[in-house]
Amino acid sequence: MTTATRWNTPATTPRTLRFGEHTVTWLPDGYVQLDPRRWLPGTTAEDWTGENAELLDSEGFLAASIGALLIQHGDRAMLVDAGFGPHDIPAAHTHPTLGVLVGGQLPAALAAVGVDPAAIELIAFSHLHDDHFGWAFRPGQGLASPFVNASFAASAAEWANWAQPTDGSPRMRTVGDGEEIFPGVTVRAAPGHTAGHTSFVLSSGERRLIAFGDVFHTPAQFARPDWKVAMDSLPEQGVASRRALLAELARPGTAAFANHFSDVVFGRLGDHSGTPCWEPLEEFS
Ligand SMILES: [Zn+2]
Numbered sequence: 001m002t003t004a005t006r007w008n009t010p011a012t013t014p015r016t017l018r019f020g021e022h023t024v025t026w027l028p029d030g031y032v033q034l035d036p037r038r039w040l041p042g043t044t045a046e047d048w049t050g051e052n053a054e055l056l057d058s059e060g061f062l063a064a065s066i067g068a069l070l071i072q073h074g075d076r077a078m079l080v081d082a083g084f085g086p087h088d089i090p091a092a093h094t095h096p097t098l099g100v101l102v103g104g105q106l107p108a109a110l111a112a113v114g115v116d117p118a119a120i121e122l123i124a125f126s127h128l129h130d131d132h133f134g135w136a137f138r139p140g141q142g143l144a145s146p147f148v149n150a151s152f153a154a155s156a157a158e159w160a161n162w163a164q165p166t167d168g169s170p171r172m173r174t175v176g177d178g179e180e181i182f183p184g185v186t187v188r189a190a191p192g193h194t195a196g197h198t199s200f201v202l203s204s205g206e207r208r209l210i211a212f213g214d215v216f217h218t219p220a221q222f223a224r225p226d227w228k229v230a231m232d233s234l235p236e237q238g239v240a241s242r243r244a245l246l247a248e249l250a251r252p253g254t255a256a257f258a259n260h261f262s263d264v265v266f267g268r269l270g271d272h273s274g275t276p277c278w279e280p281l282e283e284f285s
Helices: 050-055 106-112 130-137 156-160 235-249
Strands: 015-019 022-034 062-073 076-080 098-102 120-124 151-154 172-174 180-182 185-189 198-204 207-211 254-257 266-272 275-280
Touching (some): 022 106, 022 198, 062 106, 235 254
Parallel strands (some): 120 151, 207 254
Antiparallel strands (some): 015 022, 022 062, 062 076, 254 266
């Protein structure tokens, strides 16, 4: 029987940390179960024993959280990604690499930290998959997006592959590598999961917090960045981006935000007997 821990259970409550002049808050929306051997098809049953078994929920899936990162600076606020929206998809109706896919908590999470969705000025997307844009574009169930004043930013390659209708308004912004999109927040290209996949780097003095999006989906990949991801549209690029990110995370003063890492979404690169690992953080000290 699997023990429920923060490593194999999705986050259900917001988690706030101070980062210099910024406040960052993880806002959970829901979760998706990832079938470990279908998501990472190069892995064997053996790879999911031992410590990696602790990442699996009681049904043998990786419990990937879904949500948004709220970044506040003074009276300004932005989000990285926007959850999945109020949908509950049973395992039989999701992609074969997935189990259940559930969203819907994001507005309550935002309310719990006292932020009006109308005050969000920008939503920056790591990529345009539905578990990252849900509350921005298609809440569904007759609901309009609560983010009535936000502009929506993604890389040119993401918008180029965007199949959904848009309102054609200047709310849709294209952002490029190195661009500062909010005080202290810059764009960092990280292709692989999608061609236009983007990480966002929050800087404060000498310290950095890298919101790396879907470069990694589970802490198990820290030891094995070479594992190909079935849902990476450019698998070789995905490997290269994971290796590049591990090198970035090794720099002093660098922490990370991992939107799909169960309830251990904030952390940094650790060392486990010479092997890279994910070390959760409760504060940035
Ligand atoms: Zn994702």
